[in-house]
Amino acid sequence: MEVVQIQRRLVDYTKSLFMEGFLDGQFLQLQQLQDESNPDFVVEVVSLFFDDSEKLLNELTIALDQPNVDFKKVDGHVHQLKGSSSSIGAQRVKNACIAFRSFCEGQNIEGCLACLQQVKQEYYLVKNKLETLFRLEQQIVASGGSIPMIEMGF
Amino acid sequence: MDSCNCIEPQWPPDDLLMKYQYISDFFIALAYFSIPLELIYFVKKSAVFPYRWVLVQFGAFIVLCGATHLINLWTFTMHSRTVAMVMTTAKVFTAVVSCVTALMLVHIIPDLLSVKTRELFLKNKAAELDREMGLIRTQEETGRHVRMLTHEIRSTLDRHTILKTTLVELGRTLALEECALWMPTRTGLELQLSYTLHQQNPVGYTVPIHHPMINQVFSSSHVVKISPNCPVARIRPAGKYMPGEVVAVRVPLLHLSNFQINDWPELSTKRYALMVLMLPSDSARQWHVHELELVEVVADQVAVALSHAAILEESMRARDLLMEQNVALDLARREAETAIRARNDFLAVMNHEMRTPMHAIIALSSLLQETELTPEQRLMVETILKSSNLLATLINDVLDLSRLEDGSLQLDLGTFNLYAVFREVLNLIKPIASVKKLHVSLNMAPELPEYAIGDEKRLMQTILNVVGNAVKFSKDGSILISAFVAKAELLRDSRTPEFFPVPGDNHFYLRVQVKDSGIGVSPQDIPKLFTKFAQTQSTAIRNSGGSGLGLAICKRFVNLMEGHIWIESEGLGKGCTAIFMVKLGIPERLNESKLAFMPKVPPNLGPAAFPGLKVLVMDENGVSRMVTKGLLVHLGCDVTMVSSSEECLRVVSHEHKVVFMDVCVSGMDGYEIAIRIQEKFTKRHERPIIVALTGNTDKVTKEKLMRVGMGGLILKPVSLDKMRSVLSDLLEHRVLFEAV
Numbered sequence: 001m002e003v004v005q006i007q008r009r010l011v012d013y014t015k016s017l018f019m020e021g022f023l024d025g026q027f028l029q030l031q032q033l034q035d036e037s038n039p040d041f042v043v044e045v046v047s048l049f050f051d052d053s054e055k056l057l058n059e060l061t062i063a064l065d066q067p068n069v070d071f072k073k074v075d076g077h078v079h080q081l082k083g084s085s086s087s088i089g090a091q092r093v094k095n096a097c098i099a100f101r102s103f104c105e106g107q108n109i110e111g112c113l114a115c116l117q118q119v120k121q122e123y124y125l126v127k128n129k130l131e132t133l134f135r136l137e138q139q140i141v142a143s144g145g146s147i148p149m150i151e152m153g154f
Numbered sequence: 155m156d157s158c159n160c161i162e163p164q165w166p167p168d169d170l171l172m173k174y175q176y177i178s179d180f181f182i183a184l185a186y187f188s189i190p191l192e193l194i195y196f197v198k199k200s201a202v203f204p205y206r207w208v209l210v211q212f213g214a215f216i217v218l219c220g221a222t223h224l225i226n227l228w229t230f231t232m233h234s235r236t237v238a239m240v241m242t243t244a245k246v247f248t249a250v251v252s253c254v255t256a257l258m259l260v261h262i263i264p265d266l267l268s269v270k271t272r273e274l275f276l277k278n279k280a281a282e283l284d285r286e287m288g289l290i291r292t293q294e295e296t297g298r299h300v301r302m303l304t305h306e307i308r309s310t311l312d313r314h315t316i317l318k319t320t321l322v323e324l325g326r327t328l329a330l331e332e333c334a335l336w337m338p339t340r341t342g343l344e345l346q347l348s349y350t351l352h353q354q355n356p357v358g359y360t361v362p363i364h365h366p367m368i369n370q371v372f373s374s375s376h377v378v379k380i381s382p383n384c385p386v387a388r389i390r391p392a393g394k395y396m397p398g399e400v401v402a403v404r405v406p407l408l409h410l411s412n413f414q415i416n417d418w419p420e421l422s423t424k425r426y427a428l429m430v431l432m433l434p435s436d437s438a439r440q441w442h443v444h445e446l447e448l449v450e451v452v453a454d455q456v457a458v459a460l461s462h463a464a465i466l467e468e469s470m471r472a473r474d475l476l477m478e479q480n481v482a483l484d485l486a487r488r489e490a491e492t493a494i495r496a497r498n499d500f501l502a503v504m505n506h507e508m509r510t511p512m513h514a515i516i517a518l519s520s521l522l523q524e525t526e527l528t529p530e531q532r533l534m535v536e537t538i539l540k541s542s543n544l545l546a547t548l549i550n551d552v553l554d555l556s557r558l559e560d561g562s563l564q565l566d567l568g569t570f571n572l573y574a575v576f577r578e579v580l581n582l583i584k585p586i587a588s589v590k591k592l593h594v595s596l597n598m599a600p601e602l603p604e605y606a607i608g609d610e611k612r613l614m615q616t617i618l619n620v621v622g623n624a625v626k627f628s629k630d631g632s633i634l635i636s637a638f639v640a641k642a643e644l645l646r647d648s649r650t651p652e653f654f655p656v657p658g659d660n661h662f663y664l665r666v667q668v669k670d671s672g673i674g675v676s677p678q679d680i681p682k683l684f685t686k687f688a689q690t691q692s693t694a695i696r697n698s699g700g701s702g703l704g705l706a707i708c709k710r711f712v713n714l715m716e717g718h719i720w721i722e723s724e725g726l727g728k729g730c731t732a733i734f735m736v737k738l739g740i741p742e743r744l745n746e747s748k749l750a751f752m753p754k755v756p757p758n759l760g761p762a763a764f765p766g767l768k769v770l771v772m773d774e775n776g777v778s779r780m781v782t783k784g785l786l787v788h789l790g791c792d793v794t795m796v797s798s799s800e801e802c803l804r805v806v807s808h809e810h811k812v813v814f815m816d817v818c819v820s821g822m823d824g825y826e827i828a829i830r831i832q833e834k835f836t837k838r839h840e841r842p843i844i845v846a847l848t849g850n851t852d853k854v855t856k857e858k859l860m861r862v863g864m865g866g867l868i869l870k871p872v873s874l875d876k877m878r879s880v881l882s883d884l885l886e887h888r889v890l891f892e893a894v
Contacts, residue, residue: 021524026781029873033784041784049777084777086870092524099517106510111517118521 003145010136011148017133022126026089031149046130049088053123056081060116064109074112075104081119092122176230179223186220208255208262215255218248296444299327304455313463317349320456324431325351328445331398331434336386337427338363338407345386345428361385367402372426377403377446377453386430398433399441403453405429408461429453508549515542540582544618547611565714569741570610572602572664576637579617587625592633594625599638606664607739612711616719619704620668620732628672631729640665640735661739663717671729680721684709712736764881767791768809770842772802772827773816778870782814782847785877799827806831810842812884814868817846817859825862843884847872 017023034041056077063074082097096119103111137147190213197209225241303323307316321333332352336345339360345368347359361368365385371378380387382397404426431449433439519539527535580596587594617635624633640663675683684705705719712719715736723730769791773779779795786793794810796802806813815827828844835841843865859867868880 025873030781030784032874033788035788038784038787045777045780045784048780052775052777080775083775083870087775087778087781095520095524099521102513102517106513108510108514111514115517 003140003143006136006140006143007145007148010133010140013133013136017129021091022129024089024091026086028089030088043134045088046134049084049090050127052084053081053093053127056084057116057120057123060119064112064116069109069112071104071107071112075101078104078119090122090126093119093126096122172230176227179226183220183224183227186216186223190216208258211251211255211258215248215251218244218251222248292442292444296448300448300451300455303327303452307452307455307459308462311463311466313460313467316456316459316463320429320452321349321351324449324452328431328448329434329439330431332430332432334386334430335405335427336361336430338425342425348427368428371402371428372404375404375450377401377449379441380430382432386428387432397435398437398439400430400432401441401446401449402428402430403449405453405460406457408457408464429456505549509546512542512546512549516546537582537585544582544615547615565609566611567607567609567739569605569607571604572606572637572738573598573604575610575614575617576635579614579621580635582618583621583625587633590625590628591630592625592628593631594621594633595635597634597636599636601639602637602664603662603740605741606662607741608715608736609711613715613736613738616708616711616734616736617666619708620666620734623704624668624670624672624732628670628729631671633671634669635666636669637664637666639663659740660742661737663735664738665733665735667731667733669729669731674726674728674730675721675723676726677723680723683721684719708734764885765790767811767881767885768794769812769814770794770796770802770806770810771814772796772799773814773847774798775816778816782872785872785874786814788874789878789881791881802827803830803834806834806842808835808842812865812881813842813844815844815846815864816870817848825858825864828862828864845880845884 014023018027030042030045060074060077060081063070063077078097078100082094082101085091085093085097096115100112100115100119103115140147193209193213197206221244222241225237225244228237229241303320306319306323310316310319317335321335324330325333330351332350334347334351335349337348338344339346343363344360345363347361367380367384368386371380378401380400380402382388382400384400384402386402387400405428407425407427429449433441516539519535519542522535523532523539576596576598580594583594621633621635709719712734715738717734717736719732719734721730721732767790769786771779771782771786771793773782773795774797776797779797783793783795794805796805802813802815813831817825828846831844832841845866845868846859846864847868847870865884866880868876872880
């Protein structure tokens with residue numbers, strides 16, 4: 001494919017991610033931090049996010065599976081997840097975490113389980129999207145093009 | 155006869171008379187010779203004899219007389235002329251000495267007599283001194299007795315013991331037959347026999363108090379002799395002979411109220427007890443002055459001791475009363491505390507129970523918001539969310555109300571858009587109003603500032619409550635909401651005389667009036683409107699389902715905002731107008747305001763704004779740590795990352811100028827680390843500035859951070875521009891406080 005086409009596809013895709021609320025302004029900040037001295041900053045951060053989140057989600061599943069659920073621990077994990085997701089701008093994951101926390105406060109197991117499902121769902125969605133995004137970027141770089149900067153009119 | 159030179163005696167020697175003369179002469183001579191000897195002997199023995207010369211003379215005289223008589227012995231018989239010569243010489247000498255002695259004696263005898271006079275005088279003096287000594291001794295003894303008595307009396311504060319001791323000691327000291335004390339009864343009309351010396355428990359003799367003799371005693375402060383026939387003195391079995399003398403003395407009974415601070419109690423109490431003392435009958439004793447004095451003194455002492463005892467009793471009683479009251483108060487306080495605690499528990503539980511479904515509604519509505527919705531559905535969901543947020547706030551405020559009453563609620567001041575608040579209220583109320591076919595109009599005065607400083611949430615709550623009431627109690631018609639700046643002359647409203655708002659440079663008074671054409675309120679119900687849980691009859695009929703808390707809460711909020719709220723109505727069916735005024739601050743120049751959507755113009759710095767600035771980032775969360783590092787690296791800083799407080803303390807050095815610390819991590823107290831870091835660097839210029847990164851900006855966190863000495867606070871998530879401005883502020887001023 002032509003570089004320009006891929007670039008346009010990248011731009012549209014990124015825009016849609018923002019429109020649909022998967023990502024928010026924080027992601028743009030991350031992109032701004034990427035420069036010649038730090039060319040893979042975003043990828044690194046996002047990979048770290050993926051690893052972290054997988055771990056946290058596993059922990060959460062185990063914790064909520066216990067007969068006596070330790071809500072404090074669960075809340076701690078959700079807090080971490082919320083922090084990470086908000087740091088990279090994964091908006092929907094963050095919102096799901098917020099809802100999750102209120103169920104934790106209310107010590108509501110059914111609610112927590114439902115939220116966990118929600119969070120997982122959101123996480124996999126955003127992971128998918130971001131991976132697609134990175135693949136597109138790699139394609140552009142491999143074809144010798146440069147990654148276009150997204151100008152969002154926020 | 156022969157021619158001897160003898161002299162014939164005149165009479166013959168053998169005549170009986172001559173013989174007797176002879177013997178007498180002999181004895182006279184003997185006596186005359188022995189007298190001087192005796193004199194000498196005794197004078198030698200005595201040390202005091204001033205007239206030795208006279209004695210010598212006298213001695214001489216006597217000796218000569220003796221000699222004469224001795225020689226006379228020889229003249230009874232025939233004696234020679236020599237004897238006669240000697241006799242004559244002796245006689246002559248004797249004559250001389252006698253005359254001289256006689257002459258001397260004329261001088262001496264008056265002296266001797268005067269000695270005698272002086273002796274008599276001295277003896278009299280001695281007797282007088284003796285008498286006086288006796289008196290002094292008696293007085294001293296009396297004094298001793300008084301002291302001893304006083305000591306005995308005052309050694310106890312028990313009334314009974316005092317009186318008993320007095321009687322016993324007096325009886326002993328003065329050797330009395332009987333001693334009695336009569337106390338006035340409660341009525342004050344009689345004297346009752348309270349204590350006697352010999353009878354253990356005197357049966358209640360009483361004597362009316364207005365006896366002339368008793369009055370006489372009471373009117374004098376001295377001891378008064380009374381007749382033994384007086385009723386107070388007739389308490390012992392009659393003796394065989396004369397009953398002993400009786401005296402009586404008054405004992406003033408002093409009350410607590412008599413003791414002024416500065417002067418001795420006036421003896422105007424008119425309450426006296428009577429002490430009666432009786433000498434033993436069948437004895438001839440009489441009352442001596444010193445004994446009477448003793449009795450007076452003792453009576454006074456007893457009065458003082460009794461008053462002390464009375465004071466002590468009073469104070470003990472007062473103390474017991476106080477203790478009882480204390481216990482009762484303590485109990486009441488504990489009960490009140492229990493009640494408050496029970497109420498708080500109840501509120502907390504209810505709160506919790508109410509919050510749980512609220513959480514569900516809010517959470518699920520927000521989730522719903524994230525899904526695919528048609529615009530109408532989105533609008534509906536947004537309204538549900540807003541209303542449930544408001545409801546959540548209301549639930550919070552139920553708890554707040556109890557805190558409001560404790561005075562522990564504080565306003566959340568912030569800058570907000572005044573017009574937006576009113577628009578919001580209007581939007582919330584419009585659906586309900588349109589259903590009831592009520593027309594709602596908003597009139598905002600043009601001079602109202604666009605932004606104000608105050609508690610946006612609670613102001614909105616108040617406006618909403620007031621407007622909601624207007625809507626609730628109107629069946630039809632219109633509702634007019636007007637808001638304007640309260641002018642100075644309008645501020646002094648005659649209806650609210652105690653409210654004097656004074657506008658100033660950086661604040662103004664917002665006045666909001668909500669006029670409706672509903673059922674109105676009758677004038678006598680107006681004061682009740684602002685009481686909690688009170689509903690007027692009209693509302694009860696309507697059964698609006700309100701709890702009656704709304705206006706009470708509004709009033710408290712308005713008071714917190716230093717304002718005033720009141721309702722005017724002309725009566726039932728004539729609608730009513732709710733008016734309130736609150737004090738709001740005027741925000742300062744725009745470039746210093748903390749408005750979120752008016753960001754500071756960032757300084758025109760390139761990306762590497764802080765070359766080489768050494769910073770330390772501490773964050774437990776790997777992702778956010780990396781993002782923060784990325785931000786700082788992009789700004790040119792030299793970043794060290796740590797993930798735990800121990801590592802942070804180990805690694806931090808004086809080269810690090812700033813420490814970014816994430817403080818909303820669980821299990822790690824960021825504040826403590828801040829303190830420890832500050833302890834590590836004693837010199838101020840070596841100390842790094844500590845900035846907290848947190849998702850939480852409530853007042854408590856802020857205060858904690860300030861207290862701990864953190865340089866600033868940044869709310870996550872941090873944008874590049876924000877980080878840039880934060881760093882430039884920090885390095886310029888060394889302190890930021892908050893960057894939102």
